[in-house]
Amino acid sequence: MKANCWFGVGDMRVVDVPDPTIINPRDAIIKVTATAICGSDLHLYDGFIPTMQSGDIVGHEFMGEVVEVGPGVKNLKVGDRVVNPFPIACGNCLLCKEGLHSLCENSNPNRWMAEKLWGHSPCGIFGYSHMVGGYAGGQAEYVRIPYADVGPIKVPDTVTDEQVLFLSDIFPTGYMAAEQCNIRRGDTIAIWGCGPVGQMAIKSCFLFGAERVIAIDRFPARLRMAREKGGAEVLNYEEVDVREALREMTGGRGPDHCIDAVGSEGHLPGSAGLYDKLKTALMLETDRAPSLRQAILACRPGGTVAVPGVYGGFIDKFPIGAIVNKSLTIRSGQTHVQRYMRPLLQRVEKGEIDPSFVITHRLKLADAPGAYRMFRDKEDECIKVVLRP
Amino acid sequence: MAPTMETGTSTSPRQNGPHQSSLLSALSHRDGGLRDRQEAGLASALGWVGIGLGAACVAAPATVGRWIGTKDTDGALQAIGLRELVSGVGILASRRPASWLWGRVAGDVIDLAYLANALHRPESDKPRVIATVLAVLGVTALDVLGAEQISERPARRVENWGGEKGIRIHPTITVNASPDELYRFWRNFENLPHVMRYLRSVTALENGRSHWVAASPAGMTVEWTSELTEDIPGRRIAWRSVEDADVVNSGSVSFRTATGGRGTVIEVEMLYEPPGGTLGGVLAFIFGKEPGQQIREDLRAYKAFVETGEVPTICGQPSGRAGQSTCRTGE
Numbered sequence: 001m002k003a004n005c006w007f008g009v010g011d012m013r014v015v016d017v018p019d020p021t022i023i024n025p026r027d028a029i030i031k032v033t034a035t036a037i038c039g040s041d042l043h044l045y046d047g048f049i050p051t052m053q054s055g056d057i058v059g060h061e062f063m064g065e066v067v068e069v070g071p072g073v074k075n076l077k078v079g080d081r082v083v084n085p086f087p088i089a090c091g092n093c094l095l096c097k098e099g100l101h102s103l104c105e106n107s108n109p110n111r112w113m114a115e116k117l118w119g120h121s122p123c124g125i126f127g128y129s130h131m132v133g134g135y136a137g138g139q140a141e142y143v144r145i146p147y148a149d150v151g152p153i154k155v156p157d158t159v160t161d162e163q164v165l166f167l168s169d170i171f172p173t174g175y176m177a178a179e180q181c182n183i184r185r186g187d188t189i190a191i192w193g194c195g196p197v198g199q200m201a202i203k204s205c206f207l208f209g210a211e212r213v214i215a216i217d218r219f220p221a222r223l224r225m226a227r228e229k230g231g232a233e234v235l236n237y238e239e240v241d242v243r244e245a246l247r248e249m250t251g252g253r254g255p256d257h258c259i260d261a262v263g264s265e266g267h268l269p270g271s272a273g274l275y276d277k278l279k280t281a282l283m284l285e286t287d288r289a290p291s292l293r294q295a296i297l298a299c300r301p302g303g304t305v306a307v308p309g310v311y312g313g314f315i316d317k318f319p320i321g322a323i324v325n326k327s328l329t330i331r332s333g334q335t336h337v338q339r340y341m342r343p344l345l346q347r348v349e350k351g352e353i354d355p356s357f358v359i360t361h362r363l364k365l366a367d368a369p370g371a372y373r374m375f376r377d378k379e380d381e382c383i384k385v386v387l388r389p
Numbered sequence: 390m391a392p393t394m395e396t397g398t399s400t401s402p403r404q405n406g407p408h409q410s411s412l413l414s415a416l417s418h419r420d421g422g423l424r425d426r427q428e429a430g431l432a433s434a435l436g437w438v439g440i441g442l443g444a445a446c447v448a449a450p451a452t453v454g455r456w457i458g459t460k461d462t463d464g465a466l467q468a469i470g471l472r473e474l475v476s477g478v479g480i481l482a483s484r485r486p487a488s489w490l491w492g493r494v495a496g497d498v499i500d501l502a503y504l505a506n507a508l509h510r511p512e513s514d515k516p517r518v519i520a521t522v523l524a525v526l527g528v529t530a531l532d533v534l535g536a537e538q539i540s541e542r543p544a545r546r547v548e549n550w551g552g553e554k555g556i557r558i559h560p561t562i563t564v565n566a567s568p569d570e571l572y573r574f575w576r577n578f579e580n581l582p583h584v585m586r587y588l589r590s591v592t593a594l595e596n597g598r599s600h601w602v603a604a605s606p607a608g609m610t611v612e613w614t615s616e617l618t619e620d621i622p623g624r625r626i627a628w629r630s631v632e633d634a635d636v637v638n639s640g641s642v643s644f645r646t647a648t649g650g651r652g653t654v655i656e657v658e659m660l661y662e663p664p665g666g667t668l669g670g671v672l673a674f675i676f677g678k679e680p681g682q683q684i685r686e687d688l689r690a691y692k693a694f695v696e697t698g699e700v701p702t703i704c705g706q707p708s709g710r711a712g713q714s715t716c717r718t719g720e
Contacts, residue, residue, distance in 0.1 A: 112682065136708060
């Protein structure tokens with residue numbers, strides 16, 4: 001089959017690989033009908049995620065049709081149309097039973113690698129380095145799904161692929177960030193980053209009853225989408241002083257809660273941005289986090305800073321003093337997608353939200369390498385790419 | 390779940406009995422000091438080197454100054470000597486020699502700065518100073534190595550080991566199942582090769598004895614016969630090898646309900662004399678086939694098997710690499 005593989009920094013290639021097979025009893029094989037490039041795939045592309053191996057099949061947002069099931073999978077049958085969550089979770093361990101699927105204790109066979117970096121390991125993740133299992137990803141014609149009786153959910157024919165594809169990651173991810181903010185009716189939420197997760201977070205904040213959402217980015221196309229599709233007020237951080245603008249827009253109080261949907265490769269103009277560029281270039285910190293620092297400093301005392309953006313290592317100049325002296329709550333995590341898929345599918349079915357509004361480019365799987373480049377460089381106002389095998 | 394693994398190797402306490410000079414005993418063989426550790430050799434050697442050099446610098450700074458080419462007479466060498474003496478005694482006598490060794494590393498940095506300064510002074514014998522810089526760099530490397538060795542793993546003495554050299558591994562894991570279920574699995578030793586990948590086979594014999602065949606690091610197999618030494622249903626099983634074992638070993642596994650009833654904590658303890666002696670154990674540790682890591686990984690596989698009915702793996706999945714399929718890393 002054809003699969004999009006990582007061969008090094010900035011080097012994705014669609015190559016011929018063997019078809020996947022059932023390995024464990026609870027596996028299923030899916031024929032991929034749609035897959036997307038995630039913002040976090042860019043961290044792989046840019047070499048920010050360690051333990052990638054040349055030739056790894058990438059991609060963790062995908063859906064398709066079941067073509068084979070192992071003897072342990074009773075809830076799926078050949079021909080079912082399913083969307084698959086990006087975390088691999090067994091459903092049996094203590095943390096899965098608590099609904100913390102992205103922290104599954106069993107699904108990552110390489111836990112020891114992640115433990116060296118983080119003390120403990122998250123779950124296995126499709127196509128996202130060997131530290132989280134080295135599982136082959138879904139930017140391919142076929143993909144093997146471990147614990148297929150727990151992850152993929154069936155979707156009805158009344159919804160299109162594009163409407164439900166993002167249940168695999170970005171919709172639950174934006175939604176969980178909004179949920180973590182414990183939004184009360186009338187709240188104002190500031191969101192850093194208007195990529196796909198930021199866009200989903202904007203929508204989700206309104207679903208939770210926020211009165212205002214202020215979205216921050218530097219790309220006009222993303223800001224336009226946030227304003228027109230999401231209903232957010234927008235700030236271009238290259239044009240205004242974000243903290244000052246947020247203070248003014250909120251009567252001096254600051255946004256009630258903040259969401260950092262940027263992650264480890266954030267940019268900031270001026271000396272603060274240069275600082276992180278230098279430090280990461282010198283390997284003195286692994287992640288750039290100007291958006292996280294700014295969110296912490298901007299947030300109203302007593303508020304929550306939710307971090308759906310992916311960070312992998314270490315940052316410095318972390319404003320712990322602001323967290324303590326403003327009684328802030330910091331919440332984060334890889335998304336427990338399994339927990340959100342069904343309720344969010346219902347919202348899509350009811351027409352409360354149609355996540356496909358973020359799609360800007362529809363391409364073939366074979367176009368993946370060029371699509372990564374375009375997405376990274378934000379060419380052609382690229383926000384979200386969907387690939388079809 | 391917080392598996393722990395510790396290895397420690399005792400040198401025989403009997404070798405260094407009371408017949409030795411009391412100063413030497415006091416310095417290097419206090420309880421809890423270095424004697425329990427396989428790294429004792431390097432650390433205590435560095436301690437003695439420090440004392441020797443320190444004494445020379447304090448007693449004859451001018452002579453040392455000529456040797457190393459700095460020829461200074463301002464007392465800096467005596468200060469350095471004093472520091473070396475203190476850190477040397479600290480390493481040998483302290484219950485926490487690691488911090489003293491890290492102190493030596495800091496001292497090395499100071500020495501290098503001192504030497505760099507000496508390079509610019511006209512009275513210095515530059516070739517000698519450069520030679521000294523290289524020597525100090527070498528010592529710094531050894532200091533870092535020694536400090537890292539004894540910092541990383543809090544070692545524990547192997548008790549009831551008859552003074553022999555041995556390695557102790559002590560991994561633990563929490564599994565969502567009852568102590569009784571887990572006990573039943575483990576009590577049938579013939580099940581263990583399904584879980585412990587280093588075990589090739591276990592065959593039950595009569596009288597609670599069993600015959601074990603295991604893979605050894607060099608790709609060979611080792612065999613031994615074990616006897617049960619303890620068997621408390623639902624709680625604990627212990628065993629030890631009997632005469633003629635390729636690997637002298639003993640072990641136990643105990644089961645207790647985790648706090649809040651959140652599963653069962655399995656604690657494994659294994660003591661063994663590694664094939665190839667302590668050196669074999671150290672080499673195995675350095676080159677990756679370290680049994681503590683392996684057994685911890687195996688316990689995880691066991692947990693996954695009990696909880697999910699299968700062991701997660703990527704062995705056999707496709708990739709864009711030519712040749713063999715990706716497989717589990719860390720084996």
